[in-house]
Amino acid sequence: MSALKMQVEVEKLPLSAPFRISGFVFKEQDVVVVTLDDGEHRGRGEASGVYYLGDTSPTMVAEIEAVRSEIERGIDRTALQKLLPPGGARNALDCALWELEAHRLGVAVWELAGLTPPKPLLTTFTLGADDPSVMVAGARKYAQARALKLKLTGDLPADIERVKAVRAARPEVWMGVDANQGYTIDKLEPLLAVLVAANVKLLEQPLKRGSEADLDGFKSPIPVAADESVLSLKDVPGLVGRFNVMNIKLDKCGGLTEGLAMAHEARRLGLKVMVGNMVGTSLAMAPGFVVGQLCDVVDLDGPIFLTKDRAPSITYANGNVWSGEQVWGGAHA
Numbered sequence: 012m013s014a015l016k017m018q019v020e021v022e023k024l025p026l027s028a029p030f031r032i033s034g035f036v037f038k039e040q041d042v043v044v045v046t047l048d049d050g051e052h053r054g055r056g057e058a059s060g061v062y063y064l065g066d067t068s069p070t071m072v073a074e075i076e077a078v079r080s081e082i083e084r085g086i087d088r089t090a091l092q093k094l095l096p097p098g099g100a101r102n103a104l105d106c107a108l109w110e111l112e113a114h115r116l117g118v119a120v121w122e123l124a125g126l127t128p129p130k131p132l133l134t135t136f137t138l139g140a141d142d143p144s145v146m147v148a149g150a151r152k153y154a155q156a157r158a159l160k161l162k163l164t165g166d167l168p169a170d171i172e173r174v175k176a177v178r179a180a181r182p183e184v185w186m187g188v189d190a191n192q193g194y195t196i197d198k199l200e201p202l203l204a205v206l207v208a209a210n211v212k213l214l215e216q217p218l219k220r221g222s223e224a225d226l227d228g229f230k231s232p233i234p235v236a237a238d239e240s241v242l243s244l245k246d247v248p249g250l251v252g253r254f255n256v257m258n259i260k261l262d263k264c265g266g267l268t269e270g271l272a273m274a275h276e277a278r279r280l281g282l283k284v285m286v287g288n289m290v291g292t293s294l295a296m297a298p299g300f301v302v303g304q305l306c307d308v309v310d311l312d313g314p315i316f317l318t319k320d321r322a323p324s325i326t327y328a329n330g331n332v333w334s335g336e337q338v339w340g341g342a343h344a
Contacts (some may be wrong), residue, residue, distance in 0.1 A: 012310055013049050013050075014049070014081065014083050014113075015047045015048065015082060015085055015086075015321075016047070016048045016049075016050075016082060016087050017045065017046070017047055017050055017075075017079060017082050017084075018045070018046040019045055019075055019076065019289065021041055021042070021043055021044075021047075021068045021071055021072060021204040022041070022042050022043075022044060022046045023039055023040075023041055023319070024040045024041070024042060024154035024292065024317050024318075024319075025037065025039050025293070025318045025319075026038055026039055026040065026290075026316050026317060026318070027040075027316060027317065027318050028206055030142040030290075030316055032121040033084070037290070038208075039291045040059055040289075040291065040317075041059070041060075041067070041068040041239070042057050042058060042059050042068070042291050042295065042305045043057070043058050043060070043068050043071045043072060043075070043099065043100070043103050044056070044057050044103065044294070045058075045091050045103040045107045045110050046076065046105055046107065047108065049111065049115075051116050052111055052114035053110075053111060054087075054106075054108055054109065054110035054111025054112070054113075055079065055107050055109040055110055055294060056102035056103040056104060056105065056106030056108075056109075056110070056266075056298075057103060057291055057292060057295040057337065058071060058099035058100065058102040058106075058261075058262055058295070059099060059234055059262055059289040059290055059291045059295065060098065060262055060263050060289070061097035061099065061237065061242075061260075061263055061289065062289075063335060064098070064242075064265070064313070066098050066099050067120075067165070068121065068245060070100075070201070071098070071099045071100040071244075072100075072191070074095060074098070074100035074101075075100050075103070075104065078094055078095065078242060080308075081094060082104065082278075084330050085107065086108070087112075088109065088112075088184050088266075088268050089097045089267075091104055091105055091108060091266075092268060092269070092321075094263060096243060096261075096265065097243040097263065097264050097269065098262070098265055099262045099329055100265075101265035101266050101268040102261045102262050102265050103265075104266070105261075105265060105267055105268050105269075106266055106267055106298045106339075109123065109266075109267050109268075109298065109340065110292065110339055113340055113342060114342070114343060115260060115340070117228025117343070118341050118342050119235065119336050119340060119341055119342050120144045120171075120267075120298070120301055120339075120340030120341075121301055121340070122137050122332065123171040123234075124267075124271055125133065126301070127178070127302050127304070127307075127329070128336065129300065129301070129332045129334070130204075130304070131160055131236070131328075131332065132300065132304070132306075132309045132311070132331060132332050132333075133160040133308045133309060133330055133331055134158065134186060134304045134311050134312055134327070134331065134332040135156075135159060135160040135183075135185075135190075135273045135308070135309070135310045136153040136156040136158070136159055136160070136312050136315065136330075137159075137162065137310065137312055138150060138159060138160070138161050138162060138177065139162050139163075140161075140162040140163055140164045140170075140173065141173075143173050143175075143176035143177070144176070145178040146161065146176065146177050147176050147177060147179075149179045149194065149336070150177050150180050150184075153181060153285075155189040155214075155328070155329060155330050156181075156184060156330050157183075157184055157329070157330030158184055158185040158186070158187075158330060159181060159184050159185070159186050159187075160186075160187045160188070160189055160215075161173060161174060161177055161186065161187070161188045162188075162189050162191065162262055163188050163189065163190045163191070164191075165190065165194050165198075166193075167198055167201060167202060168190075169275040170190075170202065170302050171202075171205045172249070173241060174188065174205055174206065174211065175205070175209060176183065176207050178209040178210065178211075179223060182331065183330025185212055186209070186210065186211050186212060187211060187212055187213035187214070187215060187236075187308070188206065188211055188215065189216060189238070190202075190214065190215065190216055190217040190241055190290070191215075191216060191238075191239075192216055192217075192218065192220060192234070194217040194218060194228065194333070195218065195222075195225075196225040196226070197216060198275060199217055199229070199231075202214075202217070202271075203231060203233065204291065206233060206244070207232050207233060210233070211223060211286050212233060213233065213234050213235075213256065213308065214231065214233055214234070214235050214236070215235075215236040215238055215256075215258065215285075216236065216237060216238040216239050216240060216258075217232070217235065218240075219239075220239040220240050221278045222254075223237075223240050223249065223250075223253050223254075226249035226253040226254070227252065227253060229253075231255075234255035234256050234287055234317040235253075235254050235255055235281065236254060236255070236256035236258050236308075237250050237254040237256070237257050237258060238258040238260070238287065241254075241257050241258065241259075241273075241325045242263045242264065243264045243269060243273070244264065244269055244272055244273050244276060245264065245266065247273055247276050247282075248267070248275055248280065250277075250280075250282060251280050251281070254282070255282065255283060256282065256284070256307070256308065257273070257277045257283070257284055257285065258286070258287045258308075258310075259273050259274060259285065259286050259287070259302055259306075260286070260287045260288060260289055261283065261288075261298055261300075261302070262288075262289045263289075264292075266298075267298045267302065270286075270298075270299075270302045271301075271302060271305070272300055274306065275305070276311060276320055278305075278337070281317065283293045283307040284303045284305060284306045284308075285306055285307065285308035285309070285313075286299050286303045286306045286308075286309055286311065286334075287299075287310040288309065288310065288312070288313040289313070290313045290316055290317075291313045291314070292313070292314055292317065292320050292324075292338070293314055293320055293321050293323070293324040293325040293334070294321055294338070294339055294340050295313060295333065296311045296314060296332070297325060297339035297340055298312055298326050298340065299311050299341065300325065300332065300333075300334035300342065303332075307325035308338055309332065311325070311332050312327075312332075315327070318332055321338075323335070323337045323338050324338065325338055
């Protein structure tokens with residue numbers, strides 16, 4: 012590998028409105044952007060980190076700067092997997108290396124990954140946990156949406172009202188809910204009864220990470236997805252028999268390289284696959300779009316929460332998301 016010049020920047024992305032999930036309210040998102048340049052070609056990667064693991068912009072920058080000399084001497088994606096652990100720092104670097112290699116070889120990232128030409132993907136549009144009337148207004152604002160994901164808080168009566176209200180407002184859409192670790196096993200039965208009645212198709216991360224064994228022998232009438240319970244490839248085997256779906260986020264697993272490996276391993280183990288995001292610009296969604304080509308459920312709506320996205324950007328039309336090669340990962344810089 013030839014020598015590289017690395018640029019690391021932190022950008023503050025204001026959200027267009029506060030976004031609430033179980034235990035957190037977000038008003039802005041910091042991201043770390045890495046650019047790798049060999050003098051002729053360049054590659055870029057963006058990472059938000061994983062807030063519930065303390066993976067923040069300062070910690071990501073510190074991790075990256077600690078290995079600057081190794082990166083700038085020239086490194087490939089395989090070596091990077093050993094150099095840094097899963098997380099946002101490795102994600103930004105890994106995605107930058109994918110794009111750099113694509114530019115060097117004159118092929119698109121999807122070709123480099125051995126995939127078929129990409130297709131537009133049906134994506135969920137996420138509604139933050141709020142008063143039911145606010146969530147209904149959001150559901151109606153996303154008029155083009157054909158799939159909605161509702162954030163819940165673990166307050167069972169309030170969550171029931173949220174689900175019922177949004178379903179009444181948008182009876183035609185696919186709907187999933189994300190509990191963000193807000194429930195305990197004894198509260199799942201009454202929640203699931205409401206979800207089934209409302210034709211909800213997916214329950215994401217109902218229990219806290221570390222409580223996965225509570226799902227042993229639990230029979231859910233709708234698929235249950237692991238998010239916080241699956242951070243990287245090593246967590247995938249432990250999902251079997253407890254979860255039906257695995258949510259890949261590149262900030263969790265440390266980049267596109269491991270994200271693709273997780274998708275293939277989940278398929279081998281009989282799990283369905285989902286791709287999600289930690290909120291970011293189109294530069295962060297584009298590698299997720301590549302993983303999304305292998306997924307059953309896609310949640311790549313991060314830029315819609317920002318006051319301003321990058322240009323060129325991914326596009327949303329008829330409920331689908333599309334990332335053209337000019338956004339990231341095309342054959343040419």
